[in-house]
Amino acid sequence: MADRATRFVNPVDERIGTKIVLTSIGGLYLAFFLFLPLVAVFIEAFRNGAASYWEALVEPDAAAAIRLTLLVAAIAVPLNLVFGVAAAWAIAKFEFKGKAFLITLIDLPFSISPVISGLVYVLLFGSHSVLGPILKSYGIEILFAVPGIVLATVFVTFPFVARELIPLMQDQGSGDEEAALSLGASGWQTFWYVTLPNIKWGLLYGVLLCNARAMGEFGAVSVVSGHIRGLTNTMPLHVEILYNEYNMAAAFAVASLLAALALVTLALKTLLEIRFGAGNAGGRH
Amino acid sequence: MTSTTASTRWRLKEPSIIPGFGLTLGFSLAYLCLIILIPLAGLIFRASSLSASEFLSILTDERTLAALKISFGTALIAALINVVFGVLICWVLVRYDFPGRRLIDAMVDLPFALPTAVAGIALSALYAPKGWIGAWFTPFDIRIAYTPIGITIALIFIGLPFVVRTVQPVMEEIDREVEEAAATLGANRFQTVFKVLLPSLLPAIMTGFALAFARGVGEYGSVVFIAGNIPYVSEIAPLLIVIRLEEFNYAGATAIATIMLVISFAMLLIINLIQSWSRGRYGNG
Numbered sequence: 001m002a003d004r005a006t007r008f009v010n011p012v013d014e015r016i017g018t019k020i021v022l023t024s025i026g027g028l029y030l031a032f033f034l035f036l037p038l039v040a041v042f043i044e045a046f047r048n049g050a051a052s053y054w055e056a057l058v059e060p061d062a063a064a065a066i067r068l069t070l071l072v073a074a075i076a077v078p079l080n081l082v083f084g085v086a087a088a089w090a091i092a093k094f095e096f097k098g099k100a101f102l103i104t105l106i107d108l109p110f111s112i113s114p115v116i117s118g119l120v121y122v123l124l125f126g127s128h129s130v131l132g133p134i135l136k137s138y139g140i141e142i143l144f145a146v147p148g149i150v151l152a153t154v155f156v157t158f159p160f161v162a163r164e165l166i167p168l169m170q171d172q173g174s175g176d177e178e179a180a181l182s183l184g185a186s187g188w189q190t191f192w193y194v195t196l197p198n199i200k201w202g203l204l205y206g207v208l209l210c211n212a213r214a215m216g217e218f219g220a221v222s223v224v225s226g227h228i229r230g231l232t233n234t235m236p237l238h239v240e241i242l243y244n245e246y247n248m249a250a251a252f253a254v255a256s257l258l259a260a261l262a263l264v265t266l267a268l269k270t271l272l273e274i275r276f277g278a279g280n281a282g283g284r285h
Numbered sequence: 286m287t288s289t290t291a292s293t294r295w296r297l298k299e300p301s302i303i304p305g306f307g308l309t310l311g312f313s314l315a316y317l318c319l320i321i322l323i324p325l326a327g328l329i330f331r332a333s334s335l336s337a338s339e340f341l342s343i344l345t346d347e348r349t350l351a352a353l354k355i356s357f358g359t360a361l362i363a364a365l366i367n368v369v370f371g372v373l374i375c376w377v378l379v380r381y382d383f384p385g386r387r388l389i390d391a392m393v394d395l396p397f398a399l400p401t402a403v404a405g406i407a408l409s410a411l412y413a414p415k416g417w418i419g420a421w422f423t424p425f426d427i428r429i430a431y432t433p434i435g436i437t438i439a440l441i442f443i444g445l446p447f448v449v450r451t452v453q454p455v456m457e458e459i460d461r462e463v464e465e466a467a468a469t470l471g472a473n474r475f476q477t478v479f480k481v482l483l484p485s486l487l488p489a490i491m492t493g494f495a496l497a498f499a500r501g502v503g504e505y506g507s508v509v510f511i512a513g514n515i516p517y518v519s520e521i522a523p524l525l526i527v528i529r530l531e532e533f534n535y536a537g538a539t540a541i542a543t544i545m546l547v548i549s550f551a552m553l554l555i556i557n558l559i560q561s562w563s564r565g566r567y568g569n570g
Contacts, residue, residue: 011468012464012465013474026374026378027389029370030374030392030393032418033438037407037408037411040407040417041403044407083313083316086308086312086316087313089305090305090306093301094298094299094303094306096297096299097298105317106317108325111549111553112549113526113545113549114401114503114506115524120324121324122530122538124324124327126535154320155320155321155324181303181304187305191305209397216400218402218505218506222527236400239402252406252407255402255403255406259403262400265398266391267391269391
């Protein structure tokens with residue numbers, strides 16, 4: 001720096017000092033807003049020791065919440081998986097009128113507040129609605145019961161798989177499928193043996209994100225669940241109840257399970273991205 | 286069903302040898318209608334059954350206006366802060382190499398994966414008056430949690446990946462020759478970055494801003510814990526919807542939800558227009 005004349009400064013790069021300052025600002029911002037909350041979850045969870053941590057997780061209401069969360073994800077994710085594959089097939093393999101509009105509609109749930117996603121089902125199935133009392137007379141409970149929670153979860157996780165598959169399948173084109181069909185494969189054979197192997201990593205990626213959101217959804221589920229302990233409480237709702245009862249250690253214990261799920265999701269996602277790069281390079285004959 | 290129509294006539298789809306169009310599109314549309322469109326139509330139907338004066342009196346209610354102002358105001362500030370720091374973080378991640386870069390890159394997605402309720406209780410544990418960070422500010426009589434500042438912090442957490450993930454791929458595509466040309470023509474580094482590079486990133490930055498803003502307006506889970514939910518001070522619009530629902534005031538909930546949907550869609554539309562305008566101006570890159 002002192003001897004400016006002899007020092008070469010790359011004109012399309014920053015000085016090392018600038019780099020250090022910018023990197024530090026970015027690092028501090030991430031540390032404060034992203035890492036610290038994550039660390040706080042685990043530290044608060046173990047504040048009263050491992051024994052009380054374990055107790056908070058095996059306590060009957062918590063166990064019921066964990067079971068319900070797994071059940072809801074096990075229904076919602078496969079439904080959106082089938083939809084995602086079907087929608088991506090229709091959109092990527094064919095040219096038809098109104099395609100752009102259809103893609104916009106699929107993305108719609110992303111721009112709707114989770115609370116509104118829950119509200120629409122309350123209006124549809126609530127006791128003030130047309131449908132609610134009719135279904136009730138047949139003994140079918142939707143609102144404040146498991147079906148309502150599943151519906152709200154399906155709504156908020158609706159676009160995840162489709163959104164991942166549509167650009168991927170559009171990118172891959174229809175050449176492989178056309179070759180398979182012209183060699184005499186049936187439509188299903190083409191899908192199972194040609195398309196599916198091509199899209200499996202993208203599919204897994206979408207399912208992963210869909211599952212993380214399905215297990216962690218709070219707003220939409222909170223509106224339709226009715227918060228009945230041991231019956232219609234998912235893990236995030238159980239966290240809220242414990243927190244509002246000032247049972248902090250237990251709230252953070254259950255929350256730490258969800259945070260661990262998020263970390264696993266991120267790790268697998270990063271792994272798939274590395275894998276993706278390899279897969280794309282190799283797959284392009 | 287349209288495959289036999291003559292080529293001169295209007296047709297839904299271009300001819301193709303790939304099977305399954307009717308099945309996949311039919312299923313996708315049916316599922317889309319059942320899960321998304323019919324419930325949303327129910328909301329709009331319910332809103333249209335309110336008389337204009339009813340609708341207006343709900344919207345001009347002091348508490349509704351205050352909640353909308355807080356939701357849109359905090360989302361706007363959080364999105365602006367995220368634009369500044371998000372672009373800086375993109376720059377650091379794309380241009381610089383330092384130990385742990387991959388890990389930090391992966392962690393940027395944490396807010397996508399971490400359930401909102403978990404983020405909410407973690408943030409309020411940090412920023413509460415006796416919390417890890419909140420305690421530093423208490424001596425200066427600054428309260429972060431239970432004020433709009435706390436809401437803004439939660440929305441910064443939620444919105445950051447939207448900005449980074451939208452701008453990052455575009456920044457990676459920037460042709461270094463443009464920078465070299467600017468430097469050759471005598472621009473200093475500051476001029477190159479702010480007058481040459483940033484304008485070409487503008488559409489991506491605006492998209493990221495719009496996504497972060499839209500998500501912030503509707504966000505519920507991460508905000509309700511840190512907000513304190515004091516009417517007129519720190520009560521967000523999605524929470525007011527939940528409160529109206531719990532009072533069985535379906536008309537109130539519907540009206541607030543409808544106005545939120547309309548404003549969000551209008552904002553996204555405006556941003557889309559700005560984007561296509563700037564694409565026309567700065568495009569061909």
